[in-house]
Amino acid sequence: MASLVAVVVAHDSAAVLPDCLAALAREHVPAIVVDNASRDASAAVAEAAGARVLRLSRNQGYGRANNAGVRAAAGAGHVLILNPDVTLRPGAADALLAAAVRYPEAGLYAPRIVEPDGRFFFQARSLLAPYLTNPGGRLVPPEGDACAPFLSGACLMVRRDLFLGLGGFDEEIFLFYEDDDLCRRIADAGLALVHVHGAEALHGRGASSTPQPGRIRRARWHLAWSRSYVARKYGLPDPALATFATNAGKAALALLGLRRDRIERYAGSAAGALAALRGKRALEREGVGEE
Incomplete structure (x- = not known):
């Protein structure tokens, strides 16, 4: 053994x-x-x-x-x-x-x-x-x-x-x-x-995977969704609504300024929070079915 x-x-x-x-x-x-x-x-x-x-x-x-x-x-x-x-x-x-x-x-x-x-x-x-x-x-x-x-x-x-x-x-x-x-x-x-x-x-923080297009947006989506999920799991206040409101506004401002990196970051967070509010599962986004 x-x-x-x-x-x-x-x-x-x-x-x-x-x-x-x-x-x-x-x-x-x-x-x-x-x-x-x-x-x-x-x-x-x-x-x-x-x-x-x-x-x-x-x-x-x-x-x-x-x-x-x-x-x-x-x-x-x-x-x-x-x-x-x-x-x-x-x-x-x-x-x-x-x-x-x-x-x-x-x-x-x-x-x-x-x-x-x-x-x-x-x-x-x-x-x-x-x-x-x-x-x-x-x-x-x-x-x-x-x-x-x-x-x-x-x-x-x-x-x-x-x-x-x-x-x-x-x-x-x-x-x-x-x-x-x-x-x-x-x-x-x-x-x-x-x-x-x-x-x-x-x-080597952040070096586990090679960078790919859309990686920031995807990561921010999951960060916002998972934060909402675990908060609800343990009966804590759900941060999803506040996360959505804050990041949707920031994404709009970033869009006006054509700041692509910020657009990805804030839009990803807003989308993940909105998915949590709508009861969507993270596994659905990734196409992972029940096993």
Whole structure:
């Protein structure tokens, strides 16, 4: 039985997969790469690096693809879910596994995630934790291991049986807020979320997929839709109406100024919020049917 298996969801990620998979190999962590209908050589790159590859015929979204990978990791005690633009530093995997022994009351573990500019990411607040009084998002990063209300989905370690027992990532979400939702459910189950300071991972933020036309608009659509979905899921005020009103106005102004990048950003947010208000599902937009 492998104590730890990595699950990496790839979508047009051929440029970053070699470093990610090489780091996992150095850490002696076997990898399952779930190829989310890439249009590049992601699957071939993963196979050349020695990873097991699951090929999906259609882009199923981040959560569904990860769930497929975790299900395929039969026999693993823990799974390490990480983005293809994340590179583990030496000793990170062992540090995470040691933390699981040291903190058996925890359900989720994350390394210290270092961004390209050298800062390390730590989530100071979340929509799904209204009980946390940090309205300005004041950031005080920990200097050692610490319990956290939320952890970044860029790199997470969890017991496989716990993940599957909780239903994995919410498959209604195509993109965004899957990690916050999982963190909330693990916390609601009475388990701690632990930031493991001695485990380090480098994160090339935004480099998981190659840029494509319409990518910004699509991402903003899903961000607005998912934000509304998770708010309603947990009985929080639905931000969709305010998101639509604000971004529709900004899109109109951007159109007058012929600012294409801003048009995509604001129009995408407005469209996603409007879809949520109308009860549309994100999976419908992406043509993903019930399985």
